[in-house]
Amino acid sequence: MPAQQPPSGPSSKAPPDHTPAGSTPINKLPAWQSFVRLAQQQTPNANSLNIIDAAGLTLDISAQRHSAALNDALDQLLAARHFNAQREQLLEGGQVNRTENRAAWHTALRAPAPTNQDIARERARVNNFVRLADSERRWRNIVHIGIGGSDWGVRLAVRAFGYTGLWRQVRFVSNIDGHAIAGGLAGLDPRDTLVVLASKSFTTAETLQNGQQAVQWLKNAGLPDPWKHVVAITARPDRAQEWGLNPEHIFHLWDWVGGRFSLWSAIGLTTALAVNSDVVAGMHSGAAAMDAHFAAAPTHANAPIQMAMAGIINRSILDYGSLNIAPYDFRLTELVPYLQQLDMESLGKSVLHDGQAVNIPTGPAVWGMPGTDAQHTFFQWLHQSSDGAPVDFIVCQHADHGWHKNHQSLLANCLAQREALLQGKSYEQALKECLDEGIPKQQATWLARHRTHPGGRPSSLIVLPRLSPFTLGALLALYEHKVFVQSVLWGINAFDQWGVEYGKRLADNISIQLQQGQAAPAPSGHDASTTHWINTFRGNGQPAN
């Protein structure tokens, strides 16, 4: 039986039907042409400061295209999309996910005093479980099995606040590749190991397969009650119970929590076990503060809206195909995949709410790596490639270590890279540089061409005073709301993910054909290459040792 909608659950009322707004491509809205013209007239120069304080963070979009006139045009676009009503729908649990008739009420999960009794109950259950485990010094090892939104956020939080070592050892297993579960279990003492199965749907093949291997590992250890070592976090407790879980070991979330927005739910159990429940509470507080900012700040001072405007201009007007995320903090390594899923699984859509083609570039490819590693990996491309990409630089003003020189160098590199992307280096500057190095004139005139930087490459800078649960929570909520605003402007659904289903269905079919072995008739319904490899791989069907 699917989880019942909580009594005080999201409102079941459908959003005001904005089909007219939702079905008008953004580039057909009256204000669009002036918005485009204003954006194209500008070149970012970072001399006109545009710095916004929001929920303890500081957003500097001076190096993006911005102006009062752009904000006025943006306000007209937002009004044409009935943005205020849609934002209210989002924050009050309206059915903003139209193709699945669901709310996307992740903001309710972090409300300081949740009005929704089920949220309060599950939050208390998680805290009690962790408190008991801590009091008994139980579960030295946690094996967190989950993927996508049931994985990235937990990995991010555990590294961000556990990078100097944890009392509990946490292993993350997400991939169906058997090496992942093998590595996840290797060397652990089953007697002191807790397996956490995180799956909103409780149907994800990777998670269930890996979960089965983990349960078998517990059983093989001869434990008196292996199921005591397994908990699940899911919106389908019925399926988890059928699978073998004890009901008191099943923590609930609900179908109105999107997978990539589920960090704030009981999915955060592993974070609480690994670092502590105060970290989870602190992240909730920071995210709630950003929710309040997003709900109230006027357009020109609204950080998510301003980031969304930059994203729309860079993607749909300037035609940048991607967005680079550059966290200048190694503790935020997992921020990149977290934002990849948040942004690309939400905005990688090309039809409007009414099913018409969007006919304008929408969600960019999101990629990146922490700086300064990124400078030694792909910043050459960012500086001198034919296209380049806008960059979101993220940095903490204060470090949580004692090596002052390291942190000054980190800050300097972040600012320098941003400045180099924006200012570039002219041919004349490059030529003078070569001549000053004593390079002969003829060679210098040639080499200077190779040393020229086009510049004019936009970026945002997000400054956290320091990395705390509060500031990380605020940062993640900032991006969640940026994604929402862009989805409203583009007229697309940010909360479904039909694109991930097709490949899964094909994989189910090919898996069956692979298991049939080489004696089976040739697989049908595939292109020649896929058929060739199914036949080839069928020979791999040795039983696992």
Ligand code: F6P
């Ligand atoms: O990638 C598809 C997806 O459904 C994500 O949206 C989700 O976070 C992930 O798979 C895992 O889903 P579940 O939590 O249901 O196992």
